Amino acid sequence: MSTSIKQMMQEIGQRARAASRAMARASSEQKNHALLHIAQLIRQQVSDIEQVNRGDVERAKASGHDAAFIDRLTMTPKTIESMALGLEQIVSLDDPIGKISALQKQTSGIEIGQMRVPLGVIGIIYESRPNVTIDAAALCLKSGNAVILRGGSEAIDSNTLLAKLIQAGLTAAGLPMDAVQVVSTTDREAVGEMITMTEYIDVIVPRGGKSLIARLMAEARVPMIKHLDGICHTYIDVDADVAMAIRVCDNAKTQRYAPCNAMETLLVNADIAPKVLPELCKIYQAKGVELRVDSATRHTLESAGLKDLVTASEADWQTEYLAPILSIKTVADMDEAMNHIEQYGSKHTDAIITNNQDRAKRFLREVDSASVMVNASTRFADGFEYGLGAEIGISNDKLHARGPVGLEGLTSLKYIVMGHGEIRT
Amino acid sequence: MSTSIKQMMQEIGQRARAASRAMARASSEQKNHALLHIAQLIRQQVSDIEQVNRGDVERAKASGHDAAFIDRLTMTPKTIESMALGLEQIVSLDDPIGKISALQKQTSGIEIGQMRVPLGVIGIIYESRPNVTIDAAALCLKSGNAVILRGGSEAIDSNTLLAKLIQAGLTAAGLPMDAVQVVSTTDREAVGEMITMTEYIDVIVPRGGKSLIARLMAEARVPMIKHLDGICHTYIDVDADVAMAIRVCDNAKTQRYAPCNAMETLLVNADIAPKVLPELCKIYQAKGVELRVDSATRHTLESAGLKDLVTASEADWQTEYLAPILSIKTVADMDEAMNHIEQYGSKHTDAIITNNQDRAKRFLREVDSASVMVNASTRFADGFEYGLGAEIGISNDKLHARGPVGLEGLTSLKYIVMGHGEIRT
Incomplete structure (x- = not known):
């Protein structure tokens, strides 16, 4: 791997990790404020988004991509509006973060509960579908995580513009813009670094075809929420x-x-x-x-x-x-x-x-x-x-999240212990 | 890796996978019957266990192991009785398997719930502490899993005898004896195979010192429930x-x-x-x-x-x-x-x-x-x-199980859907 790509990804990871602490603290109001602001910006900039996307689409056509590929890449006023609606829909979902289960008093006197907390930093690796940029970022944001987005190279200009709108929304809500970062290089080495930088990414969600997932499974060190086959x-x-x-x-x-x-x-x-x-x-x-x-x-x-x-x-x-x-x-x-x-x-x-x-x-x-x-x-x-409101993907693994994965799958539980000066004997 | 070790481990894995299906179906009564029968056999064979263990201890002393090592390896009537008590204590714990959350009716008419199910096959890699053989097997058995146990080579004769008692207990309860297998070779290659045979092992629980865990983390492809440090x-x-x-x-x-x-x-x-x-x-x-x-x-x-x-x-x-x-x-x-x-x-x-x-x-x-x-x-x-009744280990990872891990950490949830002929529109 070239030093520059590795270093760039490490820096993205460090920034994401730092931002994840602020995201874990963020209130539901702040997160919803950011999501609604992003929806507003998207609606204001439909024509800009269309124009930038047109460049991506033309390059993809020139490279000979098939009609289905072009269809997934293309953003229209209708698909742009549905991104804004998707953001509003995620605003309407309950914020899982900070919820505490009933405290159980133990014989020692301490009380034990579990608090729902974000995973930390999520990496999303996906194909050239710009709508995933918004959907995935919104789910990660609402669940209090920072996210690193690595979309297909053919959608790079569309994704870069969408990332700017997301970051503007984060800033407007007083949240760190590094909470949502789009990898700006189309170099494939960036993916290799993402799936192995366990110190900065807590989980990878790959969204794409079987060949992408199979390759990631062979090389990943970061845990993944994924399925390979749906037979x-x-x-x-x-x-x-x-x-x-x-x-x-x-x-x-x-x-x-x-x-x-x-x-x-x-x-x-x-x-x-x-x-x-x-x-x-x-x-x-x-x-x-x-x-x-x-x-x-x-x-x-x-x-x-x-x-x-x-x-x-x-x-x-x-x-x-x-x-x-x-x-x-x-x-x-x-x-x-x-x-x-x-x-x-x-x-x-x-x-x-x-x-x-x-x-x-x-x-x-x-x-x-x-x-x-x-x-x-x-x-x-x-x-x-299933009533989860939205999904980041479907997992057929047995650990952590299984089946359709919504906001809760992007969270973890930690034990909280309320004592009164108890000591262990 | 030598072909014979690899093949032996693959066969152990296949048998464990087959046994895991029967274990997933097993009733609480069957599982408790097996556990109580094992406790009974342990109490009946205290002197045999001591005698076999003495051989392991003498070899370990001859190899120059230190006093703390010998202490962990040595089984006395008291430690043997505490294994039997541990089994009875796990009998008294609620069986998590098969529990279904409240079904939630969706607008389509289908009802969604989640059922708690075993993970499947657990691999335990541990040091020369024969009591872990009983404790870990009992937790895996009660949670409906099959287990492959790979203890420290110095405890091989003790572990082999304990495995026989466990398998006798399984058989007495009408459960497959392959549900608990002790790896009979002390070859270190067996560990290398265990931590990479993702098709047969769902999760590895390493119990031991930091150097063991660090080595497994570097090489494992099977997910682990573990912690490296406790700072x-x-x-x-x-x-x-x-x-x-x-x-x-x-x-x-x-x-x-x-x-x-x-x-x-x-x-x-x-x-x-x-x-x-x-x-x-x-x-x-x-x-x-x-x-x-x-x-x-x-x-x-x-x-x-x-x-x-x-x-x-x-x-x-x-x-x-x-x-x-x-x-x-x-x-x-x-x-x-x-x-x-x-x-x-x-x-x-x-x-x-x-x-x-x-x-x-x-x-x-x-x-x-x-x-x-x-x-x-x-x-x-x-x-x-924490009131979990027992623990298989402590995890400081965020996925799946976090903190002290008891029976529930050895299980997963699957979605169950109760329909009445609904179709998706």
Whole structure:
């Protein structure tokens, strides 16, 4: 690593650490004041933002980026307004910081409680989506953290301008502008430094595609809140309501294909398969979903006159398609379904459709995923849908934060001890 | 790494992972049955345990280990009985697994809750203290986890025998014996494999000295619950009760010198220093505590006739003595004290002695340590004293578990979603 990048990142880290102390002390009023001021500045400067963003977009087009990439990079009056609305929405969320659990008196006389506190300094590494700059900064700010933002290099001018507006908002509220810093270099070495500078960054939240996350996982020393895969399953139990199973499984796969909580593998009990699969798979095929099936499923579907089935390979059970493709397997019972989920799942989100209470309970308890659902679409695994108000990401790790991560996932608890001069004997 | 060690550890990991599924399902009754059966076996086999342990102790003596080492390794009827009592005590603790928070209905109709679940597979790496084999296994077992134990090589025969008793207890309760495995090789490569096999171990709890932990931190890929240093401070505020300050600070330093929660640095407000330091430091010196002081403290103490003071160096503020040595600094106010703690502390445990409510509140909120105390001895930072019932260790990291870690720190939360056929729109 070149000395200059390393030194620059260390300095950013030092400033963030210093700012984090002031952020931890900040009142809810100060933090909300900053967020509302940023929203106001964004609305005042829509045309400036659009103009700067246009430069980023033109360079990205000239470099040959595809339409989806350009779409994520482009800011319009509508997406800019939704950033401002997002800020106002985060203002409306309860401030978790400083809350103290009920104090418990111990036999020694001391009273023990836990206080919710910020993590300290958060690093966000993301692709060329300028809206993440505002969303992520706002969540970190509200939760009393300092944040270092490293967005995709194609969005650098947009992000730099947004950072200025954020810093103006912080200053207006009497908060340190170093609480939100955008890494100004597009050099990839900056990322390598971020994910290893454990003395200055408490946690990294990577937002982006699988290749980015895989690379960070291999090299990071700073803990991450992240998920690599979202291989989500729905199991249709023998005691499922057929109409519900069809409605929910259609939604879980086709409502949107790209999100990590979309269903990728459907598991069906053999005894109910003939009643549910033909109708459901006709819907999938009408929507252009390619079906990759095991031999029992093929038999069920071909008996009902369906065609154009692909034979699922071992690789299919391990694949997060994020596309109109679905793998389907017929299983003998819930245990086989749970074994399949254990073997091939990614511990993200898995659901059962059943009216059997005992099996619902077993599935909830035994499936080791961040979100386990009964009779609902996997697409609900989302911070807004869970009532968290917003999310910084989804974690399928088991430590610290698991599932959709909102403000609370950006905090920690510390023990507080209220004594009256007690000593240990 | 040699292929055979790697393969052996991978196989241990696979078996632990498989066993962890059965452990996650196990009822409280089964787990308690196993624990009580192990206690019974331990009591039945006191003389066998002593005899096997004697072999370990003789080899360790022959290798020239010091008295403290031999003391930790040696099992007596008394220490063996306290292991059995420890098991019974863990039986009496509430089983955290399967508890569900209140379900919250969302506007979509789905209901969201969180269920407490085991982490999965815990790895414990510890020194030659056979009692840890029982204590750690019991906590992991009660919290529904599988565990891989890698104790110090000098205790290998003792640990192997204890593992057999544990496995007999598991079998008697209908639980898989692979839920508790002792690594049977004393090869150090086994540790290197444990701390990197992220597919089989969810978290490592290292228990041991600083050099062990530092080495693991440099090489581990598996997350750890740990602390490296315990540089604990007490700040005597200008509004402290002098008698309380003396009593608490005496206790925090001298009740025991070796624990990580013993005070290592005393910070004193300049205005109260003449009233509290001479009397307190006479007590320290009478107990043989070496005092390393800054110039203001030296002035205060020498004016009161104290001698034999060592001048504190920069290194002293960074040192966890774990010995009858104390560094003392006189500060102008609480802000200087908090800045010192921020700069030199280890985020373990820090206390203030004060009758001023506003400063107590600020100290509690702003000092970024796992335990922050008002008017109490830092020696209280302990799982038993906090009412957790037992502890697997103390963490000064901010993610997942912070401070003394009991059963709950060995668990995670997953989201559970109860639907009625809802789909996302």
